[in-house]
Amino acid sequence: MSSQLINGKEISNTIRTGIQKEVQDLIAKGITPGLAVILVGEDPASHTYVANKEKACKELGIYSKLIKLPEDTTEEDLLAQIKQLNEASEIDGILVQLPLPKQINEQKVIETISPLKDVDGFHPNSVGKMLLGQETFLPCTPHGIMKLLEYSNIEVAGKHAVVIGRSHIVGVPMGQLLLQHDATVTYCHSKTKNLQEMTKQADILVVAIGRAKMITADYIKEGAAVIDVGMNRDENNHLCGDVDFDSVVEKTSAITPVPGGVGPMTITMLMYNTVQSAKTKLA
Numbered sequence: 001m002s003s004q005l006i007n008g009k010e011i012s013n014t015i016r017t018g019i020q021k022e023v024q025d026l027i028a029k030g031i032t033p034g035l036a037v038i039l040v041g042e043d044p045a046s047h048t049y050v051a052n053k054e055k056a057c058k059e060l061g062i063y064s065k066l067i068k069l070p071e072d073t074t075e076e077d078l079l080a081q082i083k084q085l086n087e088a089s090e091i092d093g094i095l096v097q098l099p100l101p102k103q104i105n106e107q108k109v110i111e112t113i114s115p116l117k118d119v120d121g122f123h124p125n126s127v128g129k130m131l132l133g134q135e136t137f138l139p140c141t142p143h144g145i146m147k148l149l150e151y152s153n154i155e156v157a158g159k160h161a162v163v164i165g166r167s168h169i170v171g172v173p174m175g176q177l178l179l180q181h182d183a184t185v186t187y188c189h190s191k192t193k194n195l196q197e198m199t200k201q202a203d204i205l206v207v208a209i210g211r212a213k214m215i216t217a218d219y220i221k222e223g224a225a226v227i228d229v230g231m232n233r234d235e236n237n238h239l240c241g242d243v244d245f246d247s248v249v250e251k252t253s254a255i256t257p258v259p260g261g262v263g264p265m266t267i268t269m270l271m272y273n274t275v276q277s278a279k280t281k282l283a
């Protein structure tokens with residue numbers, strides 16, 4: 001079967017062109033969208049992602065403020081930084097790069113960010129609104145995946161979508177967004193029995209497990225669309241996903257690569273949320 005390669009970079013660029021236009025319109029009205037990113041510690045992958053976020057801001061004309069804090073930062077100091085940013089008029093969005101060092105309670109950090117500036121969509125207010133289908137900041141990776149499906153003309157309504165992973169950042173909101181688009185959704189996770197039996201029923205399979213190349217052809221139904229959220233290093237230190245791309249591609253109707261699939265969309269939807277936040281200043 002010939003498979004459609006879902007090009008996240010290309011789709012991202014198309015969406016970013018629209019965002020750039022919106023930024024220019026806002027600037028013409030005296031509003032420069034602003035994003036603050038807090039990076040705690042030395043995790044190399046987090047440093048790469050944050051650098052990519054800064055680059056995207058620059059390219060789109062969004063003001064970005066990067067706050068780098070040492071690995072031994074206390075929770076108290078981090079919360080104080082967030083509170084200052086909550087009050088800063090030039091900042092429309094606040095993002096604390098995850099994961100955080102172990103001395104810091106992630107949930108407490110997320111709940112300290114003003115829901116009005118929660119461009120990650122992780123605050124309980126945003127999560128609750130998302131579950132109710134109300135307008136809010138949607139978490140960037142699942143929102144980006146919905147955009148990948150839309151731009152690739154992959155119908156969601158009536159399809160059986162299987163999501164592997166139940167993190168608050170990806171798995172859980174992913175299933176909810178698919179449900180809101182009328183998919184029948186099955187969640188799978190580390191305690192799921194007979195994972196292969198489940199995944200082989202998927203018309204759309206979203207994989208967010210964090211284990212390099214775990215999903216092989218045996219897990220795939222012929223003609224499925226496969227979305228790989230994984231970001232791992234293989235035995236040669238090359239970036240790879242949770243899906244064994246070479247083994248499954250022939251069986252799929254569409255598939256995202258790693259890199260160049262879901263990752264760029266995460267950053268694009270962050271830019272989108274930041275601009276949506278800035279637009280509230282127009283009223």
Ligand SMILES: Nc1nc2c(c(=O)[nH]1)N[C@@H](CN(C=O)c1ccc(C(=O)N[C@@H](CCC(=O)O)C(=O)O)cc1)CN2
Nearest residue numbers: 048049095096097098099120140259260261263264266
């Ligand atoms: N506060 C947050 N922390 C984290 C999030 C998040 O959405 N908010 N998600 C992930 C990491 N992440 C964004 O922060 C992210 C991961 C990957 C990419 C990406 O563009 N990947 C590229 C490859 C990049 C590389 O060369 O290493 C790709 O897939 O093509 C962007 C963002 C955890 N933390």
